[in-house]
Amino acid sequence: MSTFLQQLINGVSLGAIYSLIALGYTMVYGVLKLINFAHGDVYMVGAFMGYYLANGLGVRGAQALGMSADGLLARGLLGSGAMEPSLITALAVMLLAMAICAALGVIIERFAYRPVRKYSRLTALITAIGVSLLLENGGQVVFGADPKFFPELFKKRNIELFGGASINSADIIVLVIALALMIGLQLVVFRTKTGRAMRAVSFNLQSAKLMGINTDRIIAFTFALGSALAAAAGVLVAIRIPRIDPLMGILVGLKAFVAAVLGGIGNIPGAMLGGLLIGVTETMVVGYLSPTYKDAVAFAILILILLFRPSGLLGSVSQEKV
Amino acid sequence: MLMPRYLRNLIIALVVIGVLYGLDFVFQGRMMNPYFSRILMLSGIAITLAVSLNLINGFTGQFSIGHAGFMAVGAYSSAYFSVSYGASLAETLGGGTLGWAVALGAATLIGAVAAGLAGLVVGVPSLRLKGDYLAIVTLGFGQIIVVFLNNIEAVGGARGYSGIPIVKSFFWIFLIAIVTIVVVYNIVNSAFGRALISIREDELAAEAMGVNTTRYKVMAFVISSAMAGAGGVLLAHFDGYLNPKSFEFIKSFEILIMIILGGLGSIVGSILGAILLTVLPEALRGFAQYRMVIYSLLLIILMITRPQGLLGKTEAFKGWRARRRAKTRTETEEITAEDTRDQESVEKATLGERQSETSLGEEKPR
Numbered sequence: 001m002s003t004f005l006q007q008l009i010n011g012v013s014l015g016a017i018y019s020l021i022a023l024g025y026t027m028v029y030g031v032l033k034l035i036n037f038a039h040g041d042v043y044m045v046g047a048f049m050g051y052y053l054a055n056g057l058g059v060r061g062a063q064a065l066g067m068s069a070d071g072l073l074a075r076g077l078l079g080s081g082a083m084e085p086s087l088i089t090a091l092a093v094m095l096l097a098m099a100i101c102a103a104l105g106v107i108i109e110r111f112a113y114r115p116v117r118k119y120s121r122l123t124a125l126i127t128a129i130g131v132s133l134l135l136e137n138g139g140q141v142v143f144g145a146d147p148k149f150f151p152e153l154f155k156k157r158n159i160e161l162f163g164g165a166s167i168n169s170a171d172i173i174v175l176v177i178a179l180a181l182m183i184g185l186q187l188v189v190f191r192t193k194t195g196r197a198m199r200a201v202s203f204n205l206q207s208a209k210l211m212g213i214n215t216d217r218i219i220a221f222t223f224a225l226g227s228a229l230a231a232a233a234g235v236l237v238a239i240r241i242p243r244i245d246p247l248m249g250i251l252v253g254l255k256a257f258v259a260a261v262l263g264g265i266g267n268i269p270g271a272m273l274g275g276l277l278i279g280v281t282e283t284m285v286v287g288y289l290s291p292t293y294k295d296a297v298a299f300a301i302l303i304l305i306l307l308f309r310p311s312g313l314l315g316s317v318s319q320e321k322v
Numbered sequence: 323m324l325m326p327r328y329l330r331n332l333i334i335a336l337v338v339i340g341v342l343y344g345l346d347f348v349f350q351g352r353m354m355n356p357y358f359s360r361i362l363m364l365s366g367i368a369i370t371l372a373v374s375l376n377l378i379n380g381f382t383g384q385f386s387i388g389h390a391g392f393m394a395v396g397a398y399s400s401a402y403f404s405v406s407y408g409a410s411l412a413e414t415l416g417g418g419t420l421g422w423a424v425a426l427g428a429a430t431l432i433g434a435v436a437a438g439l440a441g442l443v444v445g446v447p448s449l450r451l452k453g454d455y456l457a458i459v460t461l462g463f464g465q466i467i468v469v470f471l472n473n474i475e476a477v478g479g480a481r482g483y484s485g486i487p488i489v490k491s492f493f494w495i496f497l498i499a500i501v502t503i504v505v506v507y508n509i510v511n512s513a514f515g516r517a518l519i520s521i522r523e524d525e526l527a528a529e530a531m532g533v534n535t536t537r538y539k540v541m542a543f544v545i546s547s548a549m550a551g552a553g554g555v556l557l558a559h560f561d562g563y564l565n566p567k568s569f570e571f572i573k574s575f576e577i578l579i580m581i582i583l584g585g586l587g588s589i590v591g592s593i594l595g596a597i598l599l600t601v602l603p604e605a606l607r608g609f610a611q612y613r614m615v616i617y618s619l620l621l622i623i624l625m626i627t628r629p630q631g632l633l634g635k636t637e638a639f640k641g642w643r644a645r646r647r648a649k650t651r652t653e654t655e656e657i658t659a660e661d662t663r664d665q666e667s668v669e670k671a672t673l674g675e676r677q678s679e680t681s682l683g684e685e686k687p688r
Binding site for chain 1: 385447448450451453454455457458459461462463465466469470472473575578582586611612614615617618619621622625626629
């Protein structure tokens with residue numbers, strides 16, 4: 001029972017991260033019908049941005065300031081001293097990484113995807129593979145190929161639960177932030193004018209254009225939004241498991257894509273549900289079967305779902321027409 | 323040409339084998355820099371893989387990115403055979419060149435059949451899907467194959483499989499490559515091939531015209547997988563060592579990039595792409611760490627500037643065939659009218675080419 005509970009907690013925490021990445025896949029697929037293979041690598045870049053920011057302004061800065069200036073401001077902003085160190089730093093790091101990756105997403109869209117939009121979808125897919133390879137290999141050159149270790153942004157603590165399971169404070173933070181981001185996304189998509197335009201574009205790009213929507217801007221905005229969420233996921237992952245490397249985005253990206261398909265691609269709540277399901281299934285397989293089969297789980301689920309319900313759990317069935 | 327067709331083909335085959343056997347002496351490394359002969363042979367393996375992938379991706383229009391998985395099946399099954407039975411089989415046949423040739427032939431056959439079976443198992447369910455979904459499912463299957471290989475202790479698991487008999491044979495590698503090219507060429511220029519191309523151009527229309535699309539797609543997929551398996555066999559016996567890591571989807575992407583670079587739907591293009599992408603990394607060795615960055619940038623720029631690949635759908639032998647056909651007709655005294663018709667059909671073909679460049683993989687309005 002305690003194993004089950006423990007694996008469930010781990011699974012939900014992992015699943016929340018998959019969900020955040022899956023949202024980016026699903027939104028881009030919604031507006032462009034493109035599998036953005038580079039999305040997983042944007043997540044990697046997010047983690048590395050978090051790493052450099054945290055080292056630059058976070059931990060070291062906090063220690064320096066905490067030692068020299070014992071002011072309330074330094075303590076409050078950067079969190080030194082006896083208090084839970086620097087949730088605010090963690091948040092600042094995450095938000096900055098999100099901003100950088102949003103810009104990266106817009107750049108990728110502008111310079112790689114927009115020029116090929118007039119060609120077939122296959123061309124766009126191959127371009128996406130190219131961008132993905134570029135980020136991975138560029139990352140190896142710029143960040144270095146060997147793994148880096150993310151600094152501890154705040155003290156982690158284990159909280160004992162009933163039944164022998166325990167939950168890490170990092171997991172709680174991951175869950176809370178992920179939830180907040182998803183609610184924020186829902187508000188953006190369903191309560192704002194831009195969100196309505198996004199939905200219009202994903203419904204029918206041509207008609208949206210005829211209705212006077214600046215589709216180029218909406219597509220760029222979608223990329224910015226998705227990339228920002230991926231960056232948040234990158235920083236959150238690094239908080240949970242501090243080891244980051246330039247190839248970390250490949251497999252996670254694929255699994256998040258599977259999550260998006262599982263929930264019904266193009267469907268935002270579906271991506272969240274799919275991410276959670278993949279995360280939980282994966283940790284259950286690790287806990288009860290064998291960790292070596294961990295990476296096959298997502299793909300096995302994918303194959304099953306595509307064979308029996310290709311439109312995903314929450315997706316709508318579309319009829320093929322000539 | 324008064325010779326019967328099969329006799330002529332037999333002679334051509336014998337000449338090709340003879341020439342290959344002769345070149346074998348030159349390129350085996352005895353008379354040539356071993357480094358160059360190594361690159362040459364790797365190009366030959368790459369040609370097998372690229373041309374076979376082109377059959378399903380380029381000609382049938384089914385976007386599969388799990389080719390490395392089938393390669394792995396072929397490589398591992400043949401390696402297992404060679405390690406367990408290869409030597410004894412060669413011994414019972416006298417142990418000489420002949421014995422080893424038979425053992426290798428058997429290994430190749432086993433690898434190809436195993437990969438073909440894997441292709442059947444994967445293809446039957448997944449070819450119901452289209453476009454992106456098919457791509458991602460084949461990728462998933464490819465990854466699953468790798469995960470399983472990592473867990474099979476009989477073939478070394480994650481440590482890799484070593485001790486496979488090493489055969490660096492120019493003759494063998496290029497024989498397989500040529501057989502692959504000939505098979506794909508003949509398929510594409512047959513009724514079967516026309517069915518495949520009709521599926522690529524418009525699957526619904528093809529089905530409406532009475533093409534059993536599922537059957538043709540699965541057949542093309544199985545043949546393509548089997549040939550990928552043969553490529554895997556070559557690779558397994560080239561270095562004598564296999565590791566599941568080398569069959570991850572990066573490898574599939576690599577083969578995919580070869581055929582895209584050369585032009586989807588062009589055999590000559592695939593051959594060119596395979597050679598280019600084998601030689602290019604060696605040529606860029608000076609910039610070792612920027613190599614892959616340059617590579618991926620090239621791919622993006624290529625897609626933006628020339629999405630149909632370097633050669634598009636052009637085929638080197640097309641003009642030659644048309645000319646020869648025209649000549650045969652002249653001999654059988656159907657002169658002028660036929661010639662103009664040939665002109666027309668060539669024009670039609672180029673027109674179709676232009677159309678298909680825009681329609682390849684395009685989404686129908688929902």
